[in-house]
Amino acid sequence: MKAVFSLLTPLASLLLALPAQADRLPLPADTPPAYRAECGSCHLAYPPALLGANDWRQLMGKLDSHFGSDAAVNPEIGQKLTAFLVANAGNPNRTGAAGNPPRISQTTHFLKEHRKIPARFWSDPRVRSAANCEACHTNAANGRFSEHDIAIAELRR
Amino acid sequence: MNFRLALALLVLPLPALAETPQQIRAAYASEAAATQPGFSAAAQRGERLFRQQFTVTAKMPSCTSCHTANPLQAGEHVVTGKAIRPLAVAANGERFTDPAKVEKWFGRNCKEVVGRACTPAEKADFVAYMSEVR
Numbered sequence: 001m002k003a004v005f006s007l008l009t010p011l012a013s014l015l016l017a018l019p020a021q022a023d024r025l026p027l028p029a030d031t032p033p034a035y036r037a038e039c040g041s042c043h044l045a046y047p048p049a050l051l052g053a054n055d056w057r058q059l060m061g062k063l064d065s066h067f068g069s070d071a072a073v074n075p076e077i078g079q080k081l082t083a084f085l086v087a088n089a090g091n092p093n094r095t096g097a098a099g100n101p102p103r104i105s106q107t108t109h110f111l112k113e114h115r116k117i118p119a120r121f122w123s124d125p126r127v128r129s130a131a132n133c134e135a136c137h138t139n140a141a142n143g144r145f146s147e148h149d150i151a152i153a154e155l156r157r
Numbered sequence: 158m159n160f161r162l163a164l165a166l167l168v169l170p171l172p173a174l175a176e177t178p179q180q181i182r183a184a185y186a187s188e189a190a191a192t193q194p195g196f197s198a199a200a201q202r203g204e205r206l207f208r209q210q211f212t213v214t215a216k217m218p219s220c221t222s223c224h225t226a227n228p229l230q231a232g233e234h235v236v237t238g239k240a241i242r243p244l245a246v247a248a249n250g251e252r253f254t255d256p257a258k259v260e261k262w263f264g265r266n267c268k269e270v271v272g273r274a275c276t277p278a279e280k281a282d283f284v285a286y287m288s289e290v291r
Contacts, residue, residue: 037258043237068216068236070268132238 025049026143028088034077035084042071044133044140046104048085052092055102056085062101105130117155126152178246178253178288185281196278203286206279213272220270228290245290253284 025047027035036045048056060082064072073081096108104110110130121127126135133140138151150156182198190196207228212218216235223241224232229248232241243249253259263283267275275283 041239042234043239068214070265128238129236131236134240135238 023145023147024143025145028084030084032080032084034073035081038071038073038077038081042069043131046133047143048088049090050095050104050110051085051090051098051102051107052095053086053089054092055095055098056089057082058100059102060085067101067103121152121155124152175254176256178284181253181256181259182281182284182288184256185277185284188277189281193278196281198278198281198285200282200286200289202279203282203284204290206275206283207286211271213270217270220266222270228287244287246288247291252287259284 039045060078064070094109099106122130136150136152136155137145139149147157186196186198207220210219222235224244228245229243231243234241244252246252263275263280
């Protein structure tokens with residue numbers, strides 16, 4: 001009996017853990033403080049896994065024209081942040097193409113996850129932009145993107 | 158001597174970690190005085206700068222586009238919607254205590270909103286306003 005339990009417990013916890021993995025994207029423990037300070041001042045400090053390594057390289061190479069803003073950082077910090085993003089980047093087969101310039105909100109993965117959101121919500125004053133994860137994902141800053149944990153009641157599941 | 162040494166040890170590490178808004182204002186004011194003898198920072202001019210419509214870009218015509226007309230209130234990034242803590246020292250004690258951070262954001266935001274670098278005089282005035290507004 002005990003042997004069955006000891007076999008079942010890891011199996012059960014594995015099965016329970018699986019569905020949660022996709023919407024749990026906490027920042028890695030070794031995230032440089034500059035990531036939150038530099039990138040996270042204007043938008044969520046996005047989980048690096050949401051873009052592929054090449055997309056991060058392209059984005060970080062053109063910070064002086066970053067979606068209409070000059071977001072340039074000093075070269076030393078830029079190198080450190082690029083290395084961090086590349087090391088923790090997502091699998092490009094999973095994120096899918098991100099467009100040019102790369103946008104998390106244009107990746108195949110993002111579009112698939114948000115395909116059921118009616119267009120009016122993207123221009124809702126509470127949301128304003130697809131960059132504004134926290135408008136709906138209340139706990140996005142802690143890496144929680146569960147569809148049950150949504151600020152806008154009509155969109156909660 | 159011992160007392161002085163102890164005092165120095167106590168006092169020295171502090172300025173490297175944090176400064177007060179008064180110190181940051183004074184540093185900009187003395188920089189401004191180098192080209193404008195007798196310069197003294199004025200909160201009133203700082204407020205004018207804060208409210209001025211530069212309209213360099215359509216989405217961010219003025220400081221108030223993101224920081225709202227009331228610096229004691231939290232703001233919101235006009236493009237991304239990200240929450241911005243209040244600029245006024247009275248509402249957010251962390252403001253204007255890190256010279257490198259202050260310089261970085263003047264650098265970025267002046268370029269984007271004012272369309273050029275801000276002068277030391279403008280920075281001194283701005284810090285004066287944000288330190289004094291209640």
